[in-house]
Amino acid sequence: MASQWKNSNGKFPEGKYIDHVNSEQAGWRSLGVRIREQPPCDEPIRNPGFSDHAVSLLLSKSIKVESFYKGKWRGLRQYFKGMGSLTPAGHECVVRRHFEGQSSLASLVLILHQDSVDSVAQELSRPGFTCKTVLNEVPFLDDPFVTNLSSSVVSALKAGAPDFYAQAAAQWLAAHLLLGSSRGIEWHKSLARERISDYRLVRVLEYIDAHLSDRLDLRALSREAGISQFHFAALFRKAVGASPHRHILQLRLQTARSMLCHTDKSILEIALSCGFGTESHFAAAFRREFSQSPMNFRSSQRAHSGFGEM
Incomplete structure (x- = not known):
């Protein structure tokens, strides 16, 4: 996959990187997506804290990374393609990358907005089912769900999927990061027992037919159904056999x-x-x-x- 993003002329612009994919150009507001290629750099890199969360995944073959913590360089880890890290909002870090002869570094970054995390955390925290409400740093992320979701998101973005798709993807990503794998399975089992009533489903389907030329999104459809937008996508798919976007x-x-x-x-x-x-x-x-x-x-x-x- 790394060869797909290889810089053909070997030169980088003044900004020292090339954006191969950028979700802003597609009008996505609910989930940020970047595929970025950078030249080798042995100097320490300071990543300032941002207002939103960032999941970074390696697209190149492999790389070794050190992190600077409490005055010392420590934690030399080797990352392979599909592995990465979760950097929470407001978290600053300093890293040093060991390129080992690679001509460039290609990475995928998903930018998850804080309001998406807050709304999902509120939905998940219900009687009999509690979860954490904040995301913690994960410096070594090796999660097949995140890797597969990222691949699907990039494919959808290239195919021209609207922000409607990004809304649902952001919710699923936030839920997975808040719950973790084991709690996620438990939540899916509880969701399987729920269903959308025929009356609410008919209302939504009629609304879609009447507004097919409009810019539809999860907020409008879930409001029409009288269901939270976080639960709406899953319940709609169970009732209709396809996601709202599809x-x-x-x-x-x-x-x-x-x-x-x-x-x-x-x-x-x-x-x-x-x-x-x-x-x-x-x-x-x-x-x-x-x-x-x-x-x-x-x-x-x-x-x-x-x-x-x-």
């Missing part, structure tokens, strides 16, 4: 497919009326779903039906 995407694509067949609207008009932010995002999603572009699909349908023949 269900809405399917509806939008099916609606767009019908419009391509039965209207003369432009591709851009169809994209916007079906809730896609841009024509390019619509075209990419349509191609993934139907294995052809919207224009090719429309042409093939018209040729098949004899559209335009005298």
Whole structure:
């Protein structure tokens, strides 16, 4: 995977790094995502405390890292691809990296906002089920759940997924980090016993149909269902068989497919009326779903039906 982010010309800009992926450019507000490549540096690096939490995962083959603690360099650890660290909000640290001949370092950073952690902690802390309410530093993170989630998030970001997806991903990440693996299993078992009522589900589905062209998010849908947004995504998926984001995407694509067949609207008009932010995002999603572009699909349908023949 590291070769995918290799700097082809071997030069770095004045900022000393290259951002290969940046979620801000996609309009994500609920979860920050960066894939960054840096040149070798043997000097100590001071990471200042930020207002949000950061999960950093290594994309390069391996690296050794020392941390400076109480006046001494200690804790030399070797990280392999997929491993990393959790740096809580407000936490400052000083590290020194041993590149051992590597030409650059590629890493993935997930930025988890404090308000997401606070809201999830509040939802999890209910009668009979308690959990911690703050995130602690984890200097050596080797967690398959976090690694797999990170990979899915990057894939979704590249595919043009909206902030709607980022909201759910941020909640699941916060819940996992607050609960840990064993408590997470216990929470999932308790959630399995809950369900959304038919009445609430119908209300949500009707709301989605009526607002398919709008910018939908978990806040609006959970408010319509009368359920907290943290529990809504899981309960919706259990009832419908797909996540809210996936269900809405399917509806939008099916609606767009019908419009391509039965209207003369432009591709851009169809994209916007079906809730896609841009024509390019619509075209990419349509191609993934139907294995052809919207224009090719429309042409093939018209040729098949004899559209335009005298």
